Amino acid sequence: MRKNWAMSEQHLVAVVALDGVVPFDLGTPTQIFGTARDETGHRKYKTLVCTPGGRPVTTAAGYRVTPDHGLDLTERAGTVVVSGIHAGDPVERGTVDPVIADALRAAHARGARIMSICTGAFVLAAAGLLDERPATTHWWWAEKFREFFPQVKLDADVLFVDDGDVLTSAGVGAGIDLCLHVVRTDFGSEVANRAARRSVVPPWRDGGQAQYIERPLPRPSDATLAATRAWAAERLDAPLSLQDMAAHATMSVRTFTRRFREETGVSPARWLLQQRVDHARALLESTDLPVEVVARRCGLGTAAGLRQHLQSTIGVAPSAYRRTFRVVPERAGG
Template identity: 50%
Template sequence: MAMRPVFSHPARHHVAVLARQMTLPIELGIVHQVFGQARAGASADGKPLYEVVTCALRAGAVRTDGDFTVNVAHGPEALAEADTVIVLSSYDDYEQQDPTLSAPLAGAFARIRPGARVASICTGAFVLASTGLLDGRLATTHWRFADRFARLFPQVELDANVLYADGGDVLTSAGCAAGIDLCLHMIRRDFGMAVANDVARRTVVPPHREGGQAQYVRHPVPEPSSPSTAAAREWALRRLGEPVTLAQMAAKEAMSVRTFTRRFRDEVGTTPMTWLTQQRVERARELLEESDLPVDQVAEQAGLGTAANLRKHFHAAVGTSPGAYRAAFRELDAAV
């Protein structure tokens, strides 16, 4: 008798979440919540764009790091049907000392079809590295376990200072909260800015944090008596299409440029002008998705000046040209 398909909606993007013993339930919830909110047309009544199932190395009870278990209906067979496989972390990763892949995990990964996208949250990167998928690639994991990761997997180009690393078909993220950023990033790649922003609004999280943003920011929430750069950021976001200088932003907070730059880096994890360029690229993405403006006008309205400057920054951030991005998004939009 033929095995019943794990996924029930063939037209949707299939996501299989691999939960191992001593999993962190918050990570499982993140994946289901974020991908489960994605709707065609970025509206509540649009059709779901993803179908997400949880699987384990063996169907049944999976222990968590809390005082309860999760009953997982699917075994590793679900991996064979997935377009995207996401490997969650496990409490056991924290003590891992062996760089080789266990036989059950090796068997599970052998089921993943060629061309499927594979991602990890937190120390799930240890599993990906053990398979060899990260050899020679840029990757990240939780900063607390970065030294052990580097010792076990010297062949991986580890960057423990970023939220997530996008290697195309293999992606890794830092701690569990960075899993939200990674999932939104994948939705943005799959279905565009409008869908990802809608998911972020429903989930009540920031719509976009760059993967290169620092994992550990010294003062993410200023103390009530401490000066903040939030007003300057809001002011700059309302003027992306206008010239904005570092001195102007500092003046909005009544700080010297030096003090403002230091405080901005402490709060945001990057420099003011790098952040401003990131916001302008995001604005350009929105305009490319939502309008028919020529590329030179997109560059002007996004504050990047010329089409050449837009192409330079867009390619660095997105990995493609503005024209190719618009064409790919239009094809995708028509398909869904």
């Protein structure tokens, strides 16, 4: 059963920085959790940075960070986040200082939520917190991660993995996605969307989305399928076939499928299903429409079809999703 980590008045987040820390990864949780506020402006999290012994640590950018706290902060934090590193034993040898490992294991044992951004997953794995569990890290480091930690069920194709009490993300921007996901899980869409607006980032990217698409940028003169995608997105409630989309793009099905995958990294069918699920989630969050009506408006057919796709995509039923993420309109002047 998933624990409710948002029960405290102000949830304490301890961000662990080690030598070789990536500044972007260190700043992500302080930025996202720091801007998570309710409609009155009350901060939902208190985010502090700590290091072993409270000592300064080097960064991957050539300067040092001097924290105000040591690892004893992890003894009382509700969430512990390990930032990514580009140097040191975890990524070079697959090992971690026993002091750090003990602190992370003790925090996990007492019920704290443990998270990592980018190569912070190496630290969690070296501490034994990812054994036989699903996890992810930056795709660039995946081969080395598998070499060091074959016991971890690594999926290097996704943005983040939420395994309940232990969560991992891919690199750089994916840390933002994971932190917003956590805010949304703890306090709902309204708070998460507000934090995203303050940070000027998209409020949601699904954790199962591909980390990257390796392709050259199209030449300005090249035609793209953006118009067809926009056309399809406006007709989610209608039966749309691959042939329909290819005809709109005035291409053969084979050429259309190839070009679509080159531009998006997924097949047309998978893209269309994700658009429908995303639209269903938006309607569940922002309206009181019956689940059957939501399913029809999104082109998912029946309530059973919506339930199946939502369950397989994010692991919850429509009714549970609505209870958790229902957006309540802000009061005037809020």
